[in-house]
Amino acid sequence: MRSMAVVAFGEPLVLRDVAMPQPREGEVVVKVLACGVCRTDVKIVGGQMPFSHTQRLPHIPGHEIAGEIVSLGPGVSAPIGQRVVVFNYWGCGRCPYCLAGQENLCDDLRGFVGFTTPGGFEEFLAVPASHVLPVPPSVSAVESAAMSCALGTGYHAVVTRGRVQAGETVVVLGAGGVGLHALQFARVAGCRTAAVDINKVKLDAARSLGADEVLFPQEAPSRVREMTGGRGADLVIDCVGTGDATQTALGLVRKGGRIVQVGYTTDARHFPHLPTATLALCEVSLIGARYITRPELARAIELVSRGLVRPVISDVMDFSQANEALARVRADEAVGRIVLQVAR
Numbered sequence: 001m002r003s004m005a006v007v008a009f010g011e012p013l014v015l016r017d018v019a020m021p022q023p024r025e026g027e028v029v030v031k032v033l034a035c036g037v038c039r040t041d042v043k044i045v046g047g048q049m050p051f052s053h054t055q056r057l058p059h060i061p062g063h064e065i066a067g068e069i070v071s072l073g074p075g076v077s078a079p080i081g082q083r084v085v086v087f088n089y090w091g092c093g094r095c096p097y098c099l100a101g102q103e104n105l106c107d108d109l110r111g112f113v114g115f116t117t118p119g120g121f122e123e124f125l126a127v128p129a130s131h132v133l134p135v136p137p138s139v140s141a142v143e144s145a146a147m148s149c150a151l152g153t154g155y156h157a158v159v160t161r162g163r164v165q166a167g168e169t170v171v172v173l174g175a176g177g178v179g180l181h182a183l184q185f186a187r188v189a190g191c192r193t194a195a196v197d198i199n200k201v202k203l204d205a206a207r208s209l210g211a212d213e214v215l216f217p218q219e220a221p222s223r224v225r226e227m228t229g230g231r232g233a234d235l236v237i238d239c240v241g242t243g244d245a246t247q248t249a250l251g252l253v254r255k256g257g258r259i260v261q262v263g264y265t266t267d268a269r270h271f272p273h274l275p276t277a278t279l280a281l282c283e284v285s286l287i288g289a290r291y292i293t294r295p296e297l298a299r300a301i302e303l304v305s306r307g308l309v310r311p312v313i314s315d316v317m318d319f320s321q322a323n324e325a326l327a328r329v330r331a332d333e334a335v336g337r338i339v340l341q342v343a344r
């Protein structure tokens with residue numbers, strides 16, 4: 001079967017023929033119909049992740065996988081042909097975090113799909129049956145490919161970590177893959193929303209998804225104050241994670257408000273300086289958010305299947321164009337997710 005692999009960090013992916021996976025006990029084989037391309041893939045391919053120095057190459061990236069079950073390992077009963085999304089973190093099930101329902105923080109992942117273990121830039125993938133989530137036929141494979149990372153991460157940031165409340169004012173910094181979905185969850189929760197970005201095209205997308213205000217960073221402080229009677233936002237979802245974004249978030253949040261940090265940088269030149277006085281004296285909560293858990297992702301999929309939230313797809317490209325897709329994400333040209341059509 002075909003795969004697109006990282007052979008050397010920073011170099012284009014290479015088309016390689018690899019062996020078809022055979023499902024072991026408890027596993028299913030998923031035919032990868034579509035795989036999203038995430039900004040994190042750019043960091044993985046560039047060798048810029050915290051784990052890159054120990055990554056063995058070649059490596060097959062891709063962690064936004066939608067497909068269908070085509071074969072079953074021993075002990076598995078699942079419908080052949082079932083459409084699924086793959087959950088990326090294959091937790092150990094035994095560490096304190098897994099036992100507490102925080103599998104996204106597992107100490108001993110058995111699979112870290114597309115990050116350190118093989119991902120969806122290949123036609124077939126063996127997955128524990130426990131780590132695929134069914135998707136109704138009404139949601140296309142291409143749309144499903146934005147759900148396991150972009151949409152799921154947005155849900156976890158707004159709903160679980162942000163503890164969003166109806167009637168609040170929520171500002172989303174960065175109207176990219178995660179941001180455009182975070183915005184929709186805040187809206188569905190009954191909030192007033194604003195999207196902040198430097199890119200007019202992304203702001204237009206946020207507007208079309210129902211953002212009440214779309215703002216450039218320099219105008220955001222005064223406009224958000226106008227929206228909130230001078231107080232500031234209850235909740236800021238920072239999908240950017242640079243020092244500049246942190247400064248913007250702190251300028252928008254109200255006293256006693258929350259900032260959810262879901263974007264991050266691994267580039268030390270852009271690390272934020274944290275004004276501890278503001279955090280302490282204004283009782284601003286700074287809350288990290290990482291990916292999502294399976295029960296939450298099932299709820300997010302339910303919201304999509306009911307038409308309340310929709311996956312935002314920028315472009316659909318052929319698998320053979322994986323390098324072009326990565327280049328477009330690197331150049332910040334995608335509005336929502338670029339999705340590769342993998343197996344036919």
Ligand SMILES: [Zn+2]
Binds near residue numbers: 040041150
């Ligand atoms: Zn991702």
Ligand SMILES: [Zn+2]
Binds near residue numbers: 109
């Ligand atoms: Zn664990």
